Amino acid sequence: MGFRAIEIDRFTEVVQSCVGKPVHIRKRVMKMNNTVVCKCLFGNDCRQQDVLIELAEQVVALSSGYYVADLFPTLTFLSTISGMKSRLTKIHKSLDNIFDEIFEERRIRRQTVGPTEDDLIDVLFNIKERGGLRFRVTDNNIKAIFLAQAEVREAFKGEKTIAETELHKLVYLKHIIKETLRLHITIPLLLPRECREQVKIGGYDIPEKMKVVVNGLACGTDPEYWDDAQTFKPERFENTSYDFFGTSFEYIPFGSGRRICPGIAFGLVSIELTLVRLLYHFN
Numbered sequence: 001m002g003f004r005a006i007e008i009d010r011f012t013e014v015v016q017s018c019v020g021k022p023v024h025i026r027k028r029v030m031k032m033n034n035t036v037v038c039k040c041l042f043g044n045d046c047r048q049q050d051v052l053i054e055l056a057e058q059v060v061a062l063s064s065g066y067y068v069a070d071l072f073p074t075l076t077f078l079s080t081i082s083g084m085k086s087r088l089t090k091i092h093k094s095l096d097n098i099f100d101e102i103f104e105e106r107r108i109r110r111q112t113v114g115p116t117e118d119d120l121i122d123v124l125f126n127i128k129e130r131g132g133l134r135f136r137v138t139d140n141n142i143k144a145i146f147l148a149q150a151e152v153r154e155a156f157k158g159e160k161t162i163a164e165t166e167l168h169k170l171v172y173l174k175h176i177i178k179e180t181l182r183l184h185i186t187i188p189l190l191l192p193r194e195c196r197e198q199v200k201i202g203g204y205d206i207p208e209k210m211k212v213v214v215n216g217l218a219c220g221t222d223p224e225y226w227d228d229a230q231t232f233k234p235e236r237f238e239n240t241s242y243d244f245f246g247t248s249f250e251y252i253p254f255g256s257g258r259r260i261c262p263g264i265a266f267g268l269v270s271i272e273l274t275l276v277r278l279l280y281h282f283n
C-alpha cells in the first residue's frame with residue numbers, strides 16, 4: 001500500500017474513534033497531507049518529520065495571509081517592522097539546516113545499506129551520483145526540488161491504488177472541488193511577481209521591475225465572468241472547459257504561468273481521496 005493510502009486509512013480511523021465528540025477536520029486533513037508529502041520525499045522513518053510538518057504549516061500560514069507590506073514594496077521597512085521578513089528568514093534557515101541533516105543521514109545510510117529508491121531523496125541522490133547529465137546536480141538543486149516538488153507525483157506513479165484509478169467516475173465531486181477552490185482559493189493573492197519589462201495593463205503603466213500582486217480571489221468571483229458569483233453552484237462547471245492549469249485567467253486556483261503550483265496533481269488526488277473516504281464512512 002502507498003503512503004497516501006496508509007495515511008488516509010489512519011486518518012479515517014482517527015476520525016472514527018472520535019464519533020460523538022467534536023473533531024477538527026481541517027487540522028487533521030492538513031496534518032495527514034503534510035505527512036504524505038513528507039513520507040514521499042524522505043521515506044517512512046524520517047526523524048525530522050514532525051519539525052518539517054510544523055515548518056510547512058508555518059509557511060502555508062504565512063503565504064496565505066494578507067500583508068500590507070506586499071502592497072507597498074518600495075517601503076522595505078514595512079516587511080521588517082511587520083516581522084514578516086525575520087519570520088521567513090528564520091523558517092528558511094531552519095528548513096535549510098534540516099535538509100542538510102537529512103542529506104547527511106541519508107549519505108551515511110546509502111554508504112552502509114545502499115540506495116533503496118523508495119523515496120524521492122534516494123531517486124535524486126541516484127541521479128546525482130550517476131552523473132551523465134549536461135549539468136551537475138548539487139545539494140542546493142536537490143533542496144530546490146524539495147521546495148518545488150513537481151516530480152513527486154511522477155516518481156510515485158506506480159503506486160496508484162484502485163481507489164485512485166476509480167476517481168475519474170466522480171464527476172460531480174470534481175465540480176464540487178472546482179467550485180470550492182473558486183470561492184475559497186488557498187492563496188488569494190498568489191505569489192508576487194516582478195515585471196520583466198515595462199507594460200500597459202488596463203490603462204496602467206507598469207514599470208520594469210515593479211512588484212505585481214495578482215488577486216486570484218477577485219478573478220474567481222468577478223461578476224463579469226461568473227453568474228451569481230458569490231453562490232456555491234458546482235453545476236456551473238458542467239459542460240465547461242475550465243481546468244486547473246491557469247489557461248483562463250478568471251479561474252486560477254493554482255495560479256498561472258511560470259510559478260504555477262507544481263503540486264496540482266498531487267494536491268487534487270489528496271483532496272479527492274480524502275473527501276471520498278469521509279463521504280463513504282460518515283454521515
Ligand code: HEM
Pocket residue numbers: 037147148149152181186187190191192252253254255256257258259260261262263264266267268271
Ligand atoms: C489543492 C491543493 C493546492 C492548492 C490549491 C495550491 C495552490 C497554489 C497556488 C495558488 C500557488 C501560487 C501559484 C502562482 O502564484 O501562480 C501555489 C504555489 C506552490 N505550490 Fe501549491 N497548491 C496545492 C497543493 C500543493 C502541493 C501538494 C504541493 C507540493 C507537494 C504544492 C507546492 C507548491 C509550491 C512549491 C509552490 C510555489 C511555486 C513557485 O514558487 O514557483 N502545492 N500553490
